[in-house]
Amino acid sequence: MSDFWSRYRRNYAAVFGLAVVVLILIMALTASFLYPNDPFRLIGKPLSEPFTNGFLLGSDSLGRDVASGIVHGAKTSLLIGFVATIVSVFIGIFFGAFAGYFGGRVDDILMRVTEIFQTIPSFIFAILLVAIMKPSIVSIVIAIAVVSWPGVARLVRGEFLAIKNREFVQACHTLGMGDFRIMLREILPNCLSPIIVVGSLMIATAILIESGLAFLGLGDPNIMSWGFLIGAGRTMLRSAWWVCTFPGVAILITVLAINLIGEGLNDALNPRLKERQ
Template sequence: MKRVLRLGHSRALLLGLAILLSISIAALLANWLYPADPFDIVGRANQWPGSNPRYPLGTDMLGRDLTAGMLHAARVSLLVGVGAAALSVLIGTTVGVVSGYTGGWLDDCLMRLTELFQTMPSFLFAILLVVILQPSIASIVFAIGITSWPQISRLVRAEALRVRQQDFVSAALTMGIRHPAIIWRHILPNSISPVIVATSILIAQAILTEASLSFLGLGDPSVISWGSMVGAGRSSLRTAWYMTAIPGGAIFVAVMGFMYLGNGLNDLLNPRTESR
């Protein structure tokens, strides 16, 4: 009940939810509002925002509608962010809970593997993977997800080590319950709270990484994303800065939305704030 009351008083959480809900609605309405291909040339090039009611955000250097591009790009950026974060959470949670619960040599091996991934520059590793696998949405999601799981792994391992010492786990072992069942019923549910908070941060990081890859020309050429729009507009930065400012602003707002969401969830789920 206290958490529900805090939910209504958490400005960060409510602001994050409002931002992300607005972006999600815009992404869902993209096909309905602009059913045509966002790469289509629809008018005169370099029309500034507000100069033509048909194109509220103007057109780019080729005459493509920036409003249509922004809405369609929201779907791609959110898809990459959520997909990469889901892959990271899946790998990191699996490694962390197994490592923290079993201990011993398996814990040592899994932690050395985690440290190996942490020592590699994640962005450069992601670039290498995308180049090897060829730029596509699937390869970008895989590259970002496979380089982001170590932080989740360490979080879950620390929680699993704590939960493993609890009396209910000892009682389950005494009753002869199998280890996979104990992990699924007791260790994992009691170790997941920090992961929920970290996931929102991971999504924000994944959106930024995808934007950086697209800016470097390593995005999926068959779809449009905010990062690719920023990259396409850099050639006209001095004469038509709005082409980079608008998608860049969208990236900033989306990332801030996830950061606010993470901060709000931390206040909601952190047991140290329970008595406040």
């Protein structure tokens, strides 16, 4: 573990990314402390510019505080990002592990299913799913998970294919070990590194999809999120630039930071790749 950290630390950008994400996390956790009021509450003059009328980042057309929206929205964005990623990684591991390990017809069937999901443009598919299910935090998580698991499944399948013929797995067969135990205890721990890396990058994508959905008005109407803020401000982009810009910057910084972390994890978990450069 200390070994891992010392390799991760070598990538300054990744350390910076981690610091940013930790800051955003703290901001999200202390949201109701920083801004005790409901972010949907109308608390001042509409369309106030930043630093006027007691608004740090201005207010929107109804007089809601943009800064409060960003702080509370961080909770939603991060939560959806993490939960949707965890769900899709689990689906992906399940499909990939079975397809890779058993091969043959199981592989054929599972991979054709995966391909069906891959051929549908993911964002449009997500819109469709949310529209069918009625926008809520649960339906958004499901939609994001459903459109993003195929990548994980392909990755896990490839890893399982490569590892299942290694001699240590054959040795387990000769000891009489069962298939599920081999998959879970012997093979899976050996392909965790790439899964973690891909998973970390998927969080960033999930946040983007969530923002996109909220922007189109498909977010949970009762929960503040960054996409919702942008969606609410987009018609006034030229007259009141701050309503869209600050939540947009928040998304940019978060996604960038998570991508930096993903890259750092990649270097730290696959040290040999790094040294080859």
